[in-house]
Amino acid sequence: MTQKKITIYDIAKEAQVSASTVSRVLDNHPSVKPEKRERVMKVVKKYQFRPNALAKGLSSAHSRMIGMLCPDVCNPFFSSIFSACEQAAFAAGYTLMLNNTFAQPEKEIAYMHKLMEQQAESLILCGGVADWRPLPEEYANTVRQCAQNLPVVSAGALPVERCYQIPLDHYDGMRQAVNYLASLGHTRIAFLHGLRCILQTQEKMRAFYETMAALKLHVHKEYVVEVMTFDEQGGYHGMMQLMSLPKPPTAVIAINDMTAIGAQQAILHKGYSVPRDFSLIGFDNTYLTYLVQPHLTSLSLDYQAYARTLIGAAVSAISGEQPKPLEVIPLTLHVKESCRRIFPLEEK
Amino acid sequence: MTQKKITIYDIAKEAQVSASTVSRVLDNHPSVKPEKRERVMKVVKKYQFRPNALAKGLSSAHSRMIGMLCPDVCNPFFSSIFSACEQAAFAAGYTLMLNNTFAQPEKEIAYMHKLMEQQAESLILCGGVADWRPLPEEYANTVRQCAQNLPVVSAGALPVERCYQIPLDHYDGMRQAVNYLASLGHTRIAFLHGLRCILQTQEKMRAFYETMAALKLHVHKEYVVEVMTFDEQGGYHGMMQLMSLPKPPTAVIAINDMTAIGAQQAILHKGYSVPRDFSLIGFDNTYLTYLVQPHLTSLSLDYQAYARTLIGAAVSAISGEQPKPLEVIPLTLHVKESCRRIFPLEEK
DNA sequence: CGCTTTGAGAAAAACGTTTTTTTGATTTTA
DNA sequence: TAAAATCAAAAAAACGTTTTTCTCAAAGCG
Numbered sequence: 001m002t003q004k005k006i007t008i009y010d011i012a013k014e015a016q017v018s019a020s021t022v023s024r025v026l027d028n029h030p031s032v033k034p035e036k037r038e039r040v041m042k043v044v045k046k047y048q049f050r051p052n053a054l055a056k057g058l059s060s061a062h063s064r065m066i067g068m069l070c071p072d073v074c075n076p077f078f079s080s081i082f083s084a085c086e087q088a089a090f091a092a093g094y095t096l097m098l099n100n101t102f103a104q105p106e107k108e109i110a111y112m113h114k115l116m117e118q119q120a121e122s123l124i125l126c127g128g129v130a131d132w133r134p135l136p137e138e139y140a141n142t143v144r145q146c147a148q149n150l151p152v153v154s155a156g157a158l159p160v161e162r163c164y165q166i167p168l169d170h171y172d173g174m175r176q177a178v179n180y181l182a183s184l185g186h187t188r189i190a191f192l193h194g195l196r197c198i199l200q201t202q203e204k205m206r207a208f209y210e211t212m213a214a215l216k217l218h219v220h221k222e223y224v225v226e227v228m229t230f231d232e233q234g235g236y237h238g239m240m241q242l243m244s245l246p247k248p249p250t251a252v253i254a255i256n257d258m259t260a261i262g263a264q265q266a267i268l269h270k271g272y273s274v275p276r277d278f279s280l281i282g283f284d285n286t287y288l289t290y291l292v293q294p295h296l297t298s299l300s301l302d303y304q305a306y307a308r309t310l311i312g313a314a315v316s317a318i319s320g321e322q323p324k325p326l327e328v329i330p331l332t333l334h335v336k337e338s339c340r341r342i343f344p345l346e347e348k
Numbered sequence: 349m350t351q352k353k354i355t356i357y358d359i360a361k362e363a364q365v366s367a368s369t370v371s372r373v374l375d376n377h378p379s380v381k382p383e384k385r386e387r388v389m390k391v392v393k394k395y396q397f398r399p400n401a402l403a404k405g406l407s408s409a410h411s412r413m414i415g416m417l418c419p420d421v422c423n424p425f426f427s428s429i430f431s432a433c434e435q436a437a438f439a440a441g442y443t444l445m446l447n448n449t450f451a452q453p454e455k456e457i458a459y460m461h462k463l464m465e466q467q468a469e470s471l472i473l474c475g476g477v478a479d480w481r482p483l484p485e486e487y488a489n490t491v492r493q494c495a496q497n498l499p500v501v502s503a504g505a506l507p508v509e510r511c512y513q514i515p516l517d518h519y520d521g522m523r524q525a526v527n528y529l530a531s532l533g534h535t536r537i538a539f540l541h542g543l544r545c546i547l548q549t550q551e552k553m554r555a556f557y558e559t560m561a562a563l564k565l566h567v568h569k570e571y572v573v574e575v576m577t578f579d580e581q582g583g584y585h586g587m588m589q590l591m592s593l594p595k596p597p598t599a600v601i602a603i604n605d606m607t608a609i610g611a612q613q614a615i616l617h618k619g620y621s622v623p624r625d626f627s628l629i630g631f632d633n634t635y636l637t638y639l640v641q642p643h644l645t646s647l648s649l650d651y652q653a654y655a656r657t658l659i660g661a662a663v664s665a666i667s668g669e670q671p672k673p674l675e676v677i678p679l680t681l682h683v684k685e686s687c688r689r690i691f692p693l694e695e696k
Numbered sequence: 697c698g699c700t701t702t703g704a705g706a707a708a709a710a711c712g713t714t715t716t717t718t719t720g721a722t723t724t725t726a
Numbered sequence: 727t728a729a730a731a732t733c734a735a736a737a738a739a740a741c742g743t744t745t746t747t748c749t750c751a752a753a754g755c756g
Binding site: 024061 | 742743745746
């Protein structure tokens with residue numbers, strides 16, 4: 001199967017130069033005469049020589065690899081982020097190593113250790129345990145240990161000290177959602193939120209209450225429902241709960257698209273429809289919003305831009321640059337078909 | 349930021365043994381006395397020492413890394429495969445490196461080169477260019493070059509000689525789909541297929557014609573529609589075309605779930621409904637089938653089992669074992685709510 | 697014209713492991 | 727009881743690069 005590996009020395013020998021000259025040529029180092037450069041390149045081409053990245057990494061102390069932890073790449077939110085980051089990393093000359101943790105602390109810890117062994121030069125944490133507050137002790141320790149050895153970039157959450165945080169503007173996203181629904185005439189607005197212990201939930205919740213207050217709208221206690229799972233199951237049950245109230249809301253904001261779609265299924269099962277009976281808003285604007293009828297209005301970040309920021313932060317931190325002041329990534333409202341205008345007389 | 353790296357020699361020194369003994373201890377090599385083993389482990393624990401995987405790989409000529417190429421991990425079919433493979437690989441002591449190629453030959457080639465530089469020990473090709481026939485010349489050459497250096501496992505397609513192929517039983521899947529619809533009384537069955545040049549399309553097409561023939565059912569030429577893109581756009585337009593026929597089909601089989609969902613949207617837009625007016629079947633049984641109403645009947649493989657087979661093939665090939673005879677992965681019909689029984693009097 | 701600078705490139709050291717070889721002590725065997 | 731065999735572990739070589747150091751020749755300078 002495997003033919004004899006050809007090394008930089010073999011190239012050097014055939015080109016009648018030293019190994020270091022070959023190394024320099026491959027690195028586009030300036031101080032090598034065109035004539036020799038040519039001679040080397042010819043041999044490199046002839047054998048299709050490609051330097052061993054392991055040796056390169058070991059010798060130069062640069063693996064050119066960035067690790068990424070996410071709960072589940074089957075979730076379109078994370079796959080979009082990973083996909084965008086992979087491209088950004090490739091463009092920057094880095095490789096991105098993705099690991100699915102299923103939000104299990106033991107897995108996250110195991111993968112962090114593995115990535116450190118593999119000499120990852122930076123670590124990007126997406127969701128998962130990173131979103132929790134308070135953090136499991138052993139997890140926090142491991143992140144701390146990572147942060148001591150390499151720059152840790154946290155996408156959204158800030159698990160421990162010494163991590164670069166690239167926060168999403170959940171607060172403003174929620175503000176936009178509430179204002180949009182209010183502008184359509186809704187006053188009875190509900191929020192299907194995730195687990196309270198999650199950072200994102202807390203920010204959105206705060207924004208929900210404060211924006212409602214600013215609009216002089218009353219928040220019914222029963223309209224704020226905690227959803228146990230972030231998927232359509234959770235949304236389904238949460239919505240069922242809302243619809244069983246004596247006076248249900250007219251609009252529902254869900255913590256993410258999956259939950260919103262679950263809510264929509266509940267609405268359909270009860271014989272109601274969107275947006276006729278309930279207006280619906282999701283978060284993340286995944287392509288799922290285009291798969292349901294009517295298309296789901298949703299808020300999201302610009303995935304490409306976010307990826308560039310994440311990878312940019314990682315790469316500049318690797319090069320030892322000072323961390324830039326935190327820039328918060330804005331969310332944009334993507335208005336589609338799941339919300340309708342409601343008139344005062346319809347109320348009650 | 350980075351504290352002084354601690355090596356196997358530092359451990360050896362503090363434990364008063366040689367570096368090779370430390371190496372043996374970490375490898376659970378038998379021939380080292382319990383007393384010394386203990387002493388070494390104590391120091392390893394104390395410093396939380398973790399051996400450098402780059403050095404390990406270079407020295408042992410085993411990177412313990414498997415590369416994987418897929419067109420787009422945002423596609424739930426591929427994310428499911430990757431996720432399952434990552435777990436299987438981790439369990440087998442390997443790391444899985446995923447690269448998105450967007451089915452662009454140049455990207456696939458670039459990534460193959462990169463993976464070879466990184467000393468990947470095996471390469472798994474999922475979809476993308478691998479599904480095409482005929483293959484772009486330069487692509488085929490690169491795969492050939494890979495196959496010369498490491499075992500290449502192809503998930504479905506067989507791009508070139510010397511690749512292990514783990515084929516999916518597309519033929520039987522289509523057979524099941526057609527038989528199921530026929531058993532519900534359908535005779536006017538359509539097939540929204542992908543590009544003709546793709547292997548999968550060809551197999552499904554053959555199965556479609558042959559099964560229809562076996563059932564003595566006529567295939568209307570206009571019922572077999574080529575869809576340009578594998579997404580809901582494609583399905584939408586294909587279905588529109590089918591509905592504009594003077595005598596439209598009563599059941600539609602789509603090449604995958606996305607396409608089927610696009611078809612469903614077209615059906616809804618025309619004021620029809622599923623399964624009342626059209627029965628619908630997709631392929632891959634992604635979680636998308638549970639997000640639409642009614643839940644989409646679909647055919648799929650067992651992702652976990654498929655992943656075990658793929659990784660198993662890669663790992664055993666790495667260890668130099670003889671390739672096992674090709675086992676074809678079966679597809680299972682997941683009956684949900686998108687097909688209904690049709691009665692002879694309804695016909696026409 | 698002899699001296700220091702400069703620059704190209706060879707040689708050697710380093711990176712942190714595994715693997716092979718060697719060593720020396722202990723046990724077995726004749 | 728001396729020679730052979732076994733064993734644990736130290737020492738050394740190897741993995742394939744980059745990086746540092748060294749060498750030598752040509753160029754610059756007073």
